[in-house]
Amino acid sequence: MKIIxxxxxxxxxxxxxGELDAVTSPAFESEADKLLESGARFVVLDLSELTFVSSxxxxxxxxxxKQLRAIQGELRFVGLQQNVMEVxxxxxxxxxxxxFSDIAGATAx
Amino acid sequence: MARFQCMAAADDIRRMEKEIxxxxxxxxxNDIALSHIRxxxxxxxxxxxxxxxxxxxxxxxxxxxxxxxxxxVSPESxxxxxxxxxxxxxxxxxxxxxxxxxxxxxxxMPDLESGIDERPVGGLGVHLxxxxxxxxxxxxxxxxxxxxxxxxxxxxxxxxx
Numbered sequence: 001m002k003i004i005x006x007x008x009x010x011x012x013x014x015x016x017x018g019e020l021d022a023v024t025s026p027a028f029e030s031e032a033d034k035l036l037e038s039g040a041r042f043v044v045l046d047l048s049e050l051t052f053v054s055s056x057x058x059x060x061x062x063x064x065x066k067q068l069r070a071i072q073g074e075l076r077f078v079g080l081q082q083n084v085m086e087v088x089x090x091x092x093x094x095x096x097x098x099x100f101s102d103i104a105g106a107t108a109x
Numbered sequence: 110m111a112r113f114q115c116m117a118a119a120d121d122i123r124r125m126e127k128e129i130x131x132x133x134x135x136x137x138x139n140d141i142a143l144s145h146i147r148x149x150x151x152x153x154x155x156x157x158x159x160x161x162x163x164x165x166x167x168x169x170x171x172x173x174x175x176x177x178x179x180x181x182v183s184p185e186s187x188x189x190x191x192x193x194x195x196x197x198x199x200x201x202x203x204x205x206x207x208x209x210x211x212x213x214x215x216x217x218m219p220d221l222e223s224g225i226d227e228r229p230v231g232g233l234g235v236h237l238x239x240x241x242x243x244x245x246x247x248x249x250x251x252x253x254x255x256x257x258x259x260x261x262x263x264x265x266x267x268x269x270x
Binding site: 055 | 230237
């Protein structure tokens with residue numbers, strides 16, 4: 001899995017490419033920890049190049065969301081592919097998080 | 110029936126998953142079915158790697174079968190109510206030789222309604238498998254020593270919807 005970070009105003013965007021599963025989720029969680037240590041509060045996960053997510057990936061995303069909320073921050077999502085959206089729906093994540101179709105929408109306050 | 114096997118190490122599991130997905134695609138699995146099969150394999154094989162074989166990699170065997178289950182069968186005549194209700198399923202029998210471990214036990218339906226602060230982190234793997242599979246069951250097969258008993262998971266997933 002590849003992770004590319006960029007800044008859009010107050011929002012830090014992490015673009016995840018590839019598969020987020022039990023093997024790759026530690027790398028994502030490590031990037032998330034670095035982000036929190038750097039003081040980021042508003043984070044967008046760009047999943048437009050993410051082809052697969054398992055419960056291990058969801059666990060890392062929820063952990064990040066909880067930590068951001070603890071510092072009055074927020075986690076948003078953009079560009080979910082059909083099968084990733086299905087997993088979000090089955091896990092009830094579609095009710096927890098705002099999802100957007102493009103970066104401009106996700107990074108508008 | 111086809112038989113696949115791997116060691117419970119991440120790379121070898123991934124290789125076997127690809128082989129099973131290719132096999133399912135050859136038998137008509139559409140993209141949605143393939144993503145369901147991938148998800149079920151990922152969740153269940155990761156459980157085996159992390160729990161059944163926590164003290165070191167062991168062998169995993171997956172037997173697969175594909176058949177057409179006739180839905181709406183009349184109990185009186187044994188005949189299908191409608192020929193249009195046929196569905197094709199991939200049946201997986203996943204075997205490991207670790208200590209007895211039933212991942213379906215104590216896997217209550219997670220609370221999907223609560224907010225971010227209230228939602229526990231984790232506990233979604235078996236829930237996801239139950240959602241994408243038509244059925245999932247567990248059996249422990251005990252053997253007299255020196256033979257090793259084994260855990261068997263039986264999973265059926267529709268190949269198309």
